[in-house]
Amino acid sequence: AIMGMGKVFFGLELMSGGFKPMRTMPEFVQWFSTFQADIFLGMWKCVLVGCILTCIVQSSSATLGITMGLAVNGMIGFETAAALVLGENIGTTITAFLASLGAPVNAKRAAYSHIIFNVIGVIWITSIFHPYLGLITKIMGGDPGAMVLQEGLETYPQIRGGIALVHTGFNVVNTLMFLPLVGILAKIVTWIVPDAEKKEVPHLTYLDVRMLDAGAIGIQESHTEMIKTGSHVYKMLGWLKEIMEEKDLDDEKIKKLFHREEILDTVQKEATEFLGHLMTGNITAEVVESARLQLRIFDEYESMGDYIAALLKMHIKKTKNEAKFSDEGLQELKAIHEKLVEYVEVINDGVEHSQPETLTKAKTLGDAITHDIKESRDKHLERVRNQKVSPLSSLIFTDMLNAYRRTKDHAFNIAEAVAGEK
Structure with missing residues (x-):
């Protein structure tokens, strides 16, 4: 100064x-x-x-x-x-x-x-x-x-x-x-300047096209936005848990989660455009590699947001059709969800601090989630054989397990990207 x-x-x-x-x-x-x-x-x-x-x-x-x-x-x-x-x-x-x-x-x-x-x-x-x-x-x-x-x-x-x-x-x-x-x-x-007739599409907070001429600064700005995107995903999981634990559907919370998913879509699109323009400029090989890494992570976060929104849609369908899960099934989903929240928190911490060792911890936690999902699917099939589950409930339960697995897979892809693999 x-x-x-x-x-x-x-x-x-x-x-x-x-x-x-x-x-x-x-x-x-x-x-x-x-x-x-x-x-x-x-x-x-x-x-x-x-x-x-x-x-x-x-x-x-x-x-x-x-x-x-x-x-x-x-x-x-x-x-x-x-x-x-x-x-x-x-x-x-x-x-x-x-x-x-x-x-x-x-x-x-x-x-x-x-x-x-x-x-x-x-x-x-x-x-x-x-x-x-x-x-x-x-x-x-x-x-x-x-x-x-x-x-x-x-x-x-x-x-x-x-x-x-x-x-x-x-x-x-x-x-x-x-x-x-x-x-x-x-x-x-x-x-x-009156309010727009249509709701404005949410824009990125930190990225500025004027940073395109300064590669190192631009990549740091997009890294800040990437951290914020991970935080969005983490919050969405928290909101989803609250909605699923309530007896009745909370329209405000549902609207908030779907709106956040729209924001993630916009963030991913604008980040892709920003980093794409950045990579065409006169920048170092190190900045180019960082931009490619960030493109992948933004895409994985956006996919996680899609699956979280899909889980919410399944819960809404279950509630509106008065489909029931067994107490055992509900406890299994709750345990998987809580482990996934912990998993995403570890991934986000690795992204924020660029820690390659995150992959080791992520693999251990990810394997545990995969094991729980497989075990829950086996138990669910046993309940179906014993005619304790309706066809609609069975379909929704299986779809939710698949959505949890896909969310975990995309999070693991982020850990691999941070570690420099694939």
Whole structure:
């Protein structure tokens, strides 16, 4: 952080030095003389120039540095610099606006809030422009634009501080003014960007297409999303257990689980697109291998989500058709489910910390689950032979055992991927 701040100040110093030769260029001086904020129209011309320049550069920090460089070299006065700064505060909103294109509704609303906040702020500040600058002068204890001769050279030692104070004061005062009006601002941007008629498809939280140019950073961002995906699967198993243990169907919990499965589908699709684009870039072989690994893991998690949703559908079918499982069968399914939850927790921990040794533990737990499933199937067939199970109940029970086995298999595939096998 200290180095970053140092680079900022070093850059400002370089810009100040770079503008010095321009002080003696008649054409440059004449052009800038047309932008003087001593009258209302001139002030708004400066605001417009600051806004346009910042929109082009897409960095208010850069244009603020340019403004300071011009002011320190005496090429523009304090009033002109202050007006440029106000314009830069409008121009900086272009970055958020461009970033919101194609983004969800709330992202668009945030961008419009930024625009409204800064535009209204500039309008009311310009209405009291000269009194505002007078206040800045009083705070600084003198004219920030005053010239001081040092070794026969014209210098403006206070103007940087004056410009910074104009910028800071604008944002602080504007924020305080808008705080009581946040509710009104929210209603305005909601009117500008209404809720979508269709429910928005859930998007990834962490992945950003702007990371595609930075392979190492992009792969780390997708790893973060991969961890989150594993957490989704783990939560779905927990919700499924709650639903299956309740006597009646809980519509809210059912809806929540199915919605989470939709999120996993979207996550897998977007992760595939992101990692696919990442692999076509100029990245190292190590990043390419990591991307391939993540593609496989995202796909396995998505398949696990499908089978968990399938288990829920089977439970709903069983409940609605009043099919019954024997007490022994219910206990067998419960035991398998609990072991699977523990299994997924181990897998997720291995994914998060990239632990190849997870495979050994996963194999032991996985073999135990497979054994329980086979044993439960044998016991179930014995119950069927003894005519203790209806045909529908038998079919659903067998399908659920198969779904549990497939979920376990996909989880084991993740452990193999983490260990670098297959």
